[in-house]
Amino acid sequence: MRSPISLLRGDSGAGRSADDEPSVRADGGTVAESGSEDGPIESARSRISDSEFVRSMPFWVPAGLLTALFVYGAIGWNFLISLTDWSGLGDPNYGSLDLGNYGEFFAEAWSGDWLFGFVPIPVNGPQEYWALRNTIVLLVLFTVVALIVGLLLAILVDRNIRFENTFRTIYLLPMSLSFVVTALFWSWMYNPTSGMINEVLQMVGLGGLTMQWISDPQTKLFAVIFALIWQFSGYCMVVYLAGLRAIPTDQYEAAKVDGANLLKMYWRVIVPQLRASTVSAAVVLMVFALKAFDFLYVMFGTRPGQSADILAMMMYRESFGVTNWAYGSTIAMILFALALGIVAPYLYYEYQRGEL
Amino acid sequence: MSDTNRLLSRRNVLRATGAATVGMLAGCNGGDGDDEDELEIVHWWTAGGEQDAIEALIDGFEEEYPDVPVSNNPAPGGAGSALDTEIQSRVLNENPPSTFQIWPGKAMDTYTESDVLADIGDSVWDSEMEDAYLDGVKELAKDDDGNYVAVPLNIHRLNNLFYNVEVLESAGIDPSELSSPADLLDAMETIASDTDATPMAHQTQAPWSTIQLWENVLIGMEGVDTYLDVLDGNVSANETAVRDALQMVADYSEYFNEDAGSVAWDQANTGVIQGNAAFLHQGDWAAGQYKSAEDFEFESDWNYVPFPGTAEVYHVVTDSFVMPEPNPSPDATEQWLSYCGSVAGQEAFNPIKGSIPPRTDVPDDEFGPFLTAQREDFNNSTAQPPSIAHGTGVTPEVKSNVEGVFSTFNGDWNIGPAYNGLTDAFDV
Numbered sequence: 001m002r003s004p005i006s007l008l009r010g011d012s013g014a015g016r017s018a019d020d021e022p023s024v025r026a027d028g029g030t031v032a033e034s035g036s037e038d039g040p041i042e043s044a045r046s047r048i049s050d051s052e053f054v055r056s057m058p059f060w061v062p063a064g065l066l067t068a069l070f071v072y073g074a075i076g077w078n079f080l081i082s083l084t085d086w087s088g089l090g091d092p093n094y095g096s097l098d099l100g101n102y103g104e105f106f107a108e109a110w111s112g113d114w115l116f117g118f119v120p121i122p123v124n125g126p127q128e129y130w131a132l133r134n135t136i137v138l139l140v141l142f143t144v145v146a147l148i149v150g151l152l153l154a155i156l157v158d159r160n161i162r163f164e165n166t167f168r169t170i171y172l173l174p175m176s177l178s179f180v181v182t183a184l185f186w187s188w189m190y191n192p193t194s195g196m197i198n199e200v201l202q203m204v205g206l207g208g209l210t211m212q213w214i215s216d217p218q219t220k221l222f223a224v225i226f227a228l229i230w231q232f233s234g235y236c237m238v239v240y241l242a243g244l245r246a247i248p249t250d251q252y253e254a255a256k257v258d259g260a261n262l263l264k265m266y267w268r269v270i271v272p273q274l275r276a277s278t279v280s281a282a283v284v285l286m287v288f289a290l291k292a293f294d295f296l297y298v299m300f301g302t303r304p305g306q307s308a309d310i311l312a313m314m315m316y317r318e319s320f321g322v323t324n325w326a327y328g329s330t331i332a333m334i335l336f337a338l339a340l341g342i343v344a345p346y347l348y349y350e351y352q353r354g355e356l
Numbered sequence: 357m358s359d360t361n362r363l364l365s366r367r368n369v370l371r372a373t374g375a376a377t378v379g380m381l382a383g384c385n386g387g388d389g390d391d392e393d394e395l396e397i398v399h400w401w402t403a404g405g406e407q408d409a410i411e412a413l414i415d416g417f418e419e420e421y422p423d424v425p426v427s428n429n430p431a432p433g434g435a436g437s438a439l440d441t442e443i444q445s446r447v448l449n450e451n452p453p454s455t456f457q458i459w460p461g462k463a464m465d466t467y468t469e470s471d472v473l474a475d476i477g478d479s480v481w482d483s484e485m486e487d488a489y490l491d492g493v494k495e496l497a498k499d500d501d502g503n504y505v506a507v508p509l510n511i512h513r514l515n516n517l518f519y520n521v522e523v524l525e526s527a528g529i530d531p532s533e534l535s536s537p538a539d540l541l542d543a544m545e546t547i548a549s550d551t552d553a554t555p556m557a558h559q560t561q562a563p564w565s566t567i568q569l570w571e572n573v574l575i576g577m578e579g580v581d582t583y584l585d586v587l588d589g590n591v592s593a594n595e596t597a598v599r600d601a602l603q604m605v606a607d608y609s610e611y612f613n614e615d616a617g618s619v620a621w622d623q624a625n626t627g628v629i630q631g632n633a634a635f636l637h638q639g640d641w642a643a644g645q646y647k648s649a650e651d652f653e654f655e656s657d658w659n660y661v662p663f664p665g666t667a668e669v670y671h672v673v674t675d676s677f678v679m680p681e682p683n684p685s686p687d688a689t690e691q692w693l694s695y696c697g698s699v700a701g702q703e704a705f706n707p708i709k710g711s712i713p714p715r716t717d718v719p720d721d722e723f724g725p726f727l728t729a730q731r732e733d734f735n736n737s738t739a740q741p742p743s744i745a746h747g748t749g750v751t752p753e754v755k756s757n758v759e760g761v762f763s764t765f766n767g768d769w770n771i772g773p774a775y776n777g778l779t780d781a782f783d784v
Contacts (some may be wrong), residue, residue, distance in 0.1 A: 089467060089470035090467060140489055159456055192615045192617070193614050193615040212614070212615075212618075214618055215617015215618060215766070217768055218766040299561075300561060301561075301562045303563050303763040305764050306763070307767065308415065321440075321752065321756045322441060323752070337471075
């Protein structure tokens, strides 16, 4: 099925096919007859009603309308609210719209310490700064590491190992669990006195490395990122595995014949061909990273502390904690812009490759 | 011929899909076919004992008012996190329930500012009821203009220091001699050096437990008046007091259980039950956990003292019901609120909930030895201040800001930023 975009874009195309059809139908005689009797108006009408655009309408209009209303309509309304000063339980005042909330957010966020943006030193920045900073750190670190781990797993699983299916299932399993389950599970793992992580560290003689993983502000965010990587690297593995399987075996053989060692073969020949897999996995991961709300909410409630606060969490607090609806909507729009900033280049890239 | 047919059918398809779409949209407005006079009660009491308590209250109400149909509609979620969301969106849609649970005092600010809560001074708060409540609690039931808008149903005490009797005996500490927060610090030092037990069971996963500890340390060190002045937003005027209290809490944190940041308060409390921890600072809901623990008896195994330095204070955590407007069932709601404010209602609810009734004239018979002792303290208390951590003392916005400050303080115990954060937190 063609997408609505190409249907709109291809207006001339649709017109062309409408032109084509009567000529085909002229063999049947019906159309030619009515055309000659009722003049140009009737033929225009039949041209419109016969066009691919009109005839496809029953298939996409209902779904399109519902999506327009409940998705794009809601986004639009949310944007409108973010321009007001709505708070409390009264009605929003749509009379005075301005970008004040966005100005406030970025002024606050910029007032933090961005020079050392990636070093979690306990400075006293506003919550906007911490939420934005942590969201970006989470987004980048989680995506990059999950991709690398997923790629390594995929290469290992692809090396014709025994019990390949079993391993694949084991690696993919965490992804099928809900954030609620994994967050609880990891809060037990990270428990400093009885948790697995510290127990294992002590068992192998690394007792000095034990930490208060999810209460120490230095490690909090990284503990969360590590757990998320555990959960999603299996997904990356599956995407990469599909990519690896699509590469013809000749190329492995050719590389071997040319004397490339294993590392060189993967680095020079195989990995560069996995670009499409990387891009599509990265997009999914980044969108998940923006939605890490559930995980943090189960682990810490609505107050993870500034070292692990993210925009989604702050949005929830502003809206439903203190009824600052307009400011909450502003944060929602900023999150939306971030997500769009990730998805749009991907869509454009796919579009250019003609895969859309 | 065939063409006409196709055209017709196409039109029909369009019509049908259009109609279906309209139907689906119309469906969004349906589904509100509720009984007009039904009393819908929204609350967050869904855990074991709490649920039994609200059911006992509703049963009692139904006995007294048999012709009022009751719809019990719990919104689970600790401390009303889900309830707020539901009530707020229903108020915005002008479709509020008959009554809902809320912390009284400043926590109602969001609602009173928008004039959502009805003045029930004439209809519910008769002079008989007014006489039975203490002043501190009555103040909480009023909005900023001094009109009654809520009926407090139960009271939990926040300034308790629970302890494991055996652990304290082995360390040679008599808790009744602790008269200030500094004494408690010394006692914990002794416990740490003389026993294997953790001196204080605590949780720092969520900020509220540390906030309430700081509140009690502040009262214990500087007195109720200073505390109330801070609640009014005068943080910098009391800089030394606030900083000293923060420092004391930071000193305490040396003696918390090591996994404080990864556990909930009741998980930490199992340490006290098992004899691995000495003290617990917590509201008296913690007693419910001791009660349900096996072979763990009041006075012989566990006991409590008022938090050192706050003996004459009854730090109040209370829940109440209110009457939102426009109300779907005004008469039934007033009957419900009157019942919540009656001796019968509070006697049915509180013993099961593990809280004391705000009315001072409810007979003691149903309350166990612990709650009876608490009631005596309550009736003799000289002050009943509200709380930050439990919403009654500050507006939701200030509460949220303070939580933000303590969510960081909980991990780094850094006085300077916490103090600066608090001055900003009250400045809204």
